[in-house]
Amino acid sequence: MIKATEISLLRATLQQRKELYDISRQTFYESFGPPVNTESNIQKYINEHITLNIISTELTNSDIYYFLLKSEKEALGYLKLNTNASQTEDLGESTIEIERIYIRKQYQNHNLGKLLLEKAIELGVQLKKRFVWLGVWEKNIRAINFYKKSGFIPFDKHTFILGDDVQTDIMMKLNLQRD
Ligand SMILES: CC(C)(COP(=O)(O)OP(=O)(O)OC[C@H]1O[C@@H](n2cnc3c(N)ncnc32)[C@H](O)[C@@H]1OP(=O)(O)O)[C@@H](O)C(=O)NCCC(=O)NCCS
Structure with missing residues (x-):
């Protein structure tokens, strides 16, 4: 398995747009x-929402944060965080998605x-956000349990x-500050 010392988790740059697009x-x-x-619904979604153009634009938007998780050899995963008006719901400026x-x-x-x-929580705290939130498909039980285990609650x-x-x-x- 991959050793922790071989892993990097850094904010993605415009130069990494193709790598981000592929993963x-x-x-x-x-x-x-x-x-x-x-197949047709998934292709329609991917072709409309995951394009090089969209990713390139997002990488130049200071309200959007992409992080790439990499080993020495390849990309292992990624994270996309939205703040302010780039959030998919209008929750104001005190939250991070x-x-x-x-x-x-x-x-x-x-x-x-x-x-x-942990990276999402770290950035939320750094930006002094009130809470970190996400939308998860009601049928994605695995992810729901993963979030619950980390203290997220449905709202x-x-x-x-x-x-x-x-x-x-x-x-x-998940609240980032004591109410
Ligand atoms: C959801 C996802 C990001 C979780 O990442 P992962 O690397 O598989 O999960 P981790 O190994 O980091 O698990 C972290 C913790 O959650 C727990 N966990 C993971 N999946 C779980 C599950 N289905 N039920 C309960 N706990 C779970 C792990 O046991 C671990 O607990 P620990 O810290 O006590 O050891 C990953 O599975 C994924 O990419 N899924 C497909 C895409 C997806 O659904 N994304 C979310 C869209 S909203």
Whole structure:
């Protein structure tokens, strides 16, 4: 397995757009492709939402933070965090959203997802945000349990459109400050 000393987790730069594009498409497909969703819905979503153009624009937006988790050889996973108006829900300026958190399938269950989650919390604290939140598909039980284990609690729901399928996401949050 990969040694901790061989791993880096750094904010991605515009030069890494192709690497980010490849891992974004690969991990989205392996997580939510058939049989979980239809091939046509998944392709429609990926082709509309995970493009080099979109990723390049996002990498130059100071409200959006992409982090790439890498070994010496390859990308293992990535994290996308949104702040201020770039969040997918209008929750104001005191929150930070985990929009995407992905570990490639063959590297899951080795505490790498936890590293990404800790990075999100660290940035939220650094930016003095009140809470970190995310939307997780109601059928993604594995991820829901992963978040619950880290102290996230459900607080609302929103809609997520995957191709032609209208799905329900559970919104979960973790307080970063004592109320
Ligand atoms: C969700 C995901 C990021 C978790 O990453 P991971 O590397 O597999 O998880 P980790 O090994 O870091 O697990 C961290 C902790 O959560 C626990 N955990 C992980 N999956 C769990 C599950 N299904 N149920 C309960 N606990 C779980 C682990 O036991 C570990 O606990 P510990 O700290 O006490 O040892 C990863 O599985 C993934 O990329 N999934 C596909 C994409 C996805 O669904 N992303 C979320 C979209 S909202």
